[in-house]
Amino acid sequence: MLTDLYELYRQMLREKIVxxxxxxxxxxxxxxxxxxxxxxxxxxxxxxNTIQRVFSIFVEQMQNLMNYSAERISQDKDGGDLGIGIFVVGFKD
Known part of the structure; x- marks a missing residue:
């Protein structure tokens, strides 16, 4: 498993995923x-400007996951449910 984790880390570095x-x-x-x-x-x-653009896109994408994700899990406290998903931030040169 540690080897897989290290490979994931290396791939994230190569892809400039932060x-x-x-x-x-x-x-x-x-x-x-x-x-x-x-x-x-x-x-x-x-x-x-970069910070504002990234943050704006981040908020929109996370709201999409919260509200529209097909995969959901029950939330104990409020009785509602939560969207489940993956969010990745990376940079291009």
């Missing part, structure tokens, strides 16, 4: 990932 999430999506997850992405881009000194 963030990957897989699982149920709640508002708390969106807020946490959003804050992490913003901080990562600020640390990497991305320009403000």
């Amino acid at each position: 963030f990957c999430f897989s699982g149920p999506v709640s508002q708390h997850v969106v807020e946490g990932i959003g804050a992490t992405l913003k901080l990562k881009m600020e640390i990497e000194e991305q320009d403000i």
